[in-house]
Amino acid sequence: MSTLKRIDIDHLKVSCKQCNLRELCFPHGMNDDELVNLDAVVDRPKPLRKNDYLYHDGDKAVAMYAVRSGCIKTMTESPNGDEQIVGFHMPGELFGLDGFGEGEHTCNAVALESSSVCELPLDKLESLCRELPGLQRQMRRIMGKEVIADHKLLLLLGKMTAEERLASFLLSMSKRMQERHWSAHEFNLTMPRQDIANYLGVAVETVSRLFAAFQNEKIIEVESRHITILDMDRLKRMVGELD
Amino acid sequence: MSTLKRIDIDHLKVSCKQCNLRELCFPHGMNDDELVNLDAVVDRPKPLRKNDYLYHDGDKAVAMYAVRSGCIKTMTESPNGDEQIVGFHMPGELFGLDGFGEGEHTCNAVALESSSVCELPLDKLESLCRELPGLQRQMRRIMGKEVIADHKLLLLLGKMTAEERLASFLLSMSKRMQERHWSAHEFNLTMPRQDIANYLGVAVETVSRLFAAFQNEKIIEVESRHITILDMDRLKRMVGELD
DNA sequence: CGCCGATTTGACTCAGATCAAGGTTTGTGG
DNA sequence: CCACAAACCTTGATCTGAGTCAAATCGGCG
16 A cells, blocks of 8 residues: 555654754754754654544643644644634644643644654653753744744634635645745645634634635635635735735 | 832842742742742843833843733734734733744733733843753743643634633633632722723623623622622533533 | 713624535545 | 445525624723
8 A cells, every 4th residue: 555655654764854844843943963962862653644643632741743744733622522723733843832831731633634743752851951052942932933823823813804814824824835845826725624614713614605705806726625826915915914 | 109119119029939929930849049040030120000011012032021010911913903912911920932932022011000020031041941950841831831821712712602701701810819819709800891802802892791791690790890700600601611 | 070081881783603405525345 | 446425515595693883971080
């Protein structure tokens, strides 16, 4: 089975030093020496299949994580059972910081497709941070960015119309594609409409209708999960980034 | 003017070691030696008056902050001008972590009333973390908690009805009052209705109507900003914390 | 006391939810 | 390779929670 083989190759490959995601990931801003040290403690567990959980709400936090390939969603659960997706994590992005609070995760992490991650074990993190100033600095940066991302989503959920939310989502996707040296104008969404809707705090039907409306307006082209952005400026104007 | 005098006394007082907020604040879990070291680098700038900004969106991040007295709100701004309040910070609570991301704050911090803060300068934080393992651990805890708090608010904004939002807000206030050894059942809100509404992602009128409705139902008693909780369990049931 | 901002209350409206139904894609076992 | 079930997605019709608009009323302060 060719899928399985590809995953196994993924699994075996590259140190941080050779990883082409290194500037987006833990290693950002570190020198070669620091990279070797970092590499020594990073685990590469076996890949996740679609819908596999990496951790559950309530699990002991043992590591923080970076996406190597695929896409991971994280979601919180409310006491009365509904869920809010708080992030879609693309290759090079870090997650699992919620576990730092009380030593237990307070959200779930699930693979949206076949995905692999790198683990930085928490028990080694403390001493490593003492030895590698670069890592300590990077840890602060990572956390700060997480907070900024959360604030951006709070603004979206608290103040934006459904239309603005979807525009904002598409722009965010596009930007992150570009950072990974893929096309900013054409990409595949890895998540179902339901997940987009949940993330944006609207109903699935609303997402579906808005995709149709954007397509009518020649802002984007939609073919199931394949998105082509035809009028980036129009999207930016929708969220106030341009006038 | 007696107000001014009280503020000045506030300003001069107590090292971390003597501060009765220490278990909620930076010092949590540190030993006496660590406390002395911590104390040496903590600044106590002059107090803020109501509506003073501690920092603005875009300011260089020079420190992280703890509330000593009063109440500080933090809010993000969208490109098109509207604001989302992302936190109300009570004595002993920490804020300003958004500045760690890119070295610049991405939100505003404003005093809701006369307030004083402690500052932990970022340039001293790095070396201090290397020397004090307790502080490094606490930093991670603080950040984790911030992420958890943000996720809780995301769930509120994404999935809850207006009624559930207000119930959740009142319970959160009550809990934090209790942590500070004040009454969990009777307290003053420091923020105007407008700020509560903004924070909860609803209109002011909705907040006003819900306060009236809760009062009618004998769940709380409202007298302008003075709140008495009469039926805590009812509030908990509303947010699914009890059944 | 008089003013201005904060809060409340009522009447009306609407963006987006819900309900319902049909179409399409994906995966699976025979 | 096909048949069939299960997800997933779209579209239309209707409903409603909360927003908006407008108008008192309250409350604190100079």
